[in-house]
Amino acid sequence: MLGGDLRGHVALEPLAALRHLYALGPLEGVRGEVSIFGSDPSIARIEGDAVATASTWSARACFLVWAQVPRWSEHTPRDPLADLDAIEREAVALARRTGLDPDRPFPFRVEGTAVLVTLHVLDKRDSLPHDPERHERAKVRRTLSATAVELIGFHSRHHRGVFTPRESNVHVHVRTADGRISGHLETIGLAPGARLAVPAAGWTQ
Numbered sequence: 001m002l003g004g005d006l007r008g009h010v011a012l013e014p015l016a017a018l019r020h021l022y023a024l025g026p027l028e029g030v031r032g033e034v035s036i037f038g039s040d041p042s043i044a045r046i047e048g049d050a051v052a053t054a055s056t057w058s059a060r061a062c063f064l065v066w067a068q069v070p071r072w073s074e075h076t077p078r079d080p081l082a083d084l085d086a087i088e089r090e091a092v093a094l095a096r097r098t099g100l101d102p103d104r105p106f107p108f109r110v111e112g113t114a115v116l117v118t119l120h121v122l123d124k125r126d127s128l129p130h131d132p133e134r135h136e137r138a139k140v141r142r143t144l145s146a147t148a149v150e151l152i153g154f155h156s157r158h159h160r161g162v163f164t165p166r167e168s169n170v171h172v173h174v175r176t177a178d179g180r181i182s183g184h185l186e187t188i189g190l191a192p193g194a195r196l197a198v199p200a201a202g203w204t205q
Contacts, residue, residue, distance in 0.1 A: 008060025
């Protein structure tokens with residue numbers, strides 16, 4: 001995508017029948033974000049000056065990372081999840097305790113109250129060839145505070161620049177509990193009591 005291929009390679013409609021589906025990726029044309037929470041799609045776009053979401057399968061993603069997870073193993077960390085690094089550490093530790101191999105890709109979920117959260121929704125408006133610099137300019141950022149949220153993320157140590165950002169082992173999307181806003185998570189601090197989950201024993205990586 002950062003090399004200029006903005007086509008919608010993945011149609012969502014064929015995935016509509018899949019149960020327990022969790023997924024994320026950029027909308028085709030770099031004009032939004034695709035998030036799927038428990039087979040419930042949230043397509044975020046910028047309309048006017050606001051983030052607008054739609055629960056529809058009629059969309060295509062430039063790329064999509066996804067998994068079917070029928071059961072989760074949940075844990076409430078003792079210390080607050082103060083940032084993405086803390087979330088990654090706790091997710092890897094919980095994966096290891098539940099028998100997953102953290103050296104292989106796995107999804108994770110978080111539910112809680114965000115003290116402060118920054119997200120972005122891609123909104124490319126020019127017709128110029130896409131590159132990392134123009135990708136950065138296409139990000140429309142929003143900051144929320146004291147908001148109940150759900151996160152879906154994917155962890156991999158071997159897929160930077162493939163389905164995680166080039167500088168991170170995790171790619172995470174966020175949705176507010178009321179479903180009104182979703183997008184690509186940039187930063188977050190969660191209040192105590194947030195619940196972290198990884199696939200339960202028996203899930204195939």
